[in-house]
Amino acid sequence: MNEFASEAANGAKKFMVQEASISGSEKIYSLVQCTQDLSSDDCTKCLQNATSRFPSLLDGKRGGRVCLPSCNIRYELYPSYYVDEPPQMTPQLVSPPPPSPTDPVTVPKGKSKMSPLAIVGIVIAVTTVSLTLLVTVCRMLLRHKTARENYHTIRRQNGKAPVIYIY
Structure with missing residues (x-):
């Protein structure tokens, strides 16, 4: 888990998901995330702090999460997240705005x-x-x-x- 958290902390998005097999057909789904304002070192420390709380808080449980103000960790036996890569946008040329009319716009009198x-x-x-x-x-x-x-x-x-x- 520490390697996973460290990899997420050094990433640009400070977010990572991972799935791993724990037995024949069972998988564990993990998610780690830090706020964008944290440095890589601070994110790593926050995630290590959250990870250290797992044994006492989640002892014997099949899933759980630890949420701290600047980071959170979650693991479940089912995917609790949806990761969709944004579509790659191709740059498009923007046409200039149409020329403004030469006649000034007038408001009808009496209105x-x-x-x-x-x-x-x-x-x-x-x-x-x-x-x-x-x-x-x-x-x-x-x-x-x-x-x-x-x-x-x-x-x-x-x-x-x-x-x-x-x-």
């Missing part, structure tokens, strides 16, 4: 590209913001007017009133 629901949403949002701004300005002006009236009332009393702080 809008926006949906009615989007238009309603925009109108509601603008109205809400406008009303909020209007109410805020009115409250500020009213507060300013009240403060000015209170200030003039205190001045008319020619200092006979106690000191009043207006916030």
Whole structure:
């Protein structure tokens, strides 16, 4: 198993399957795989770590798997994988795109590209913001007017009133 794992770790795909005869008609199907971001050495170490867990985890079992974050090993008495080699693609010449039309594309007048629901949403949002701004300005002006009236009332009393702080 270690040779098999080492061979997979050094491969470009970091993936390998193998079948071997264990008795007359019985075969064992094995799969090893590492994530592509691992170096060959790290993949080998991960697969060795996974292999070392087999005796304690799979003692007496006829199949099993050990999955670690960066690698996994699986063996079964039946093929648990499907390996299909991708078809060899022959390079094809790509034709250039057709020339763009010389006339600009025009949108018929009277037609809008926006949906009615989007238009309603925009109108509601603008109205809400406008009303909020209007109410805020009115409250500020009213507060300013009240403060000015209170200030003039205190001045008319020619200092006979106690000191009043207006916030």
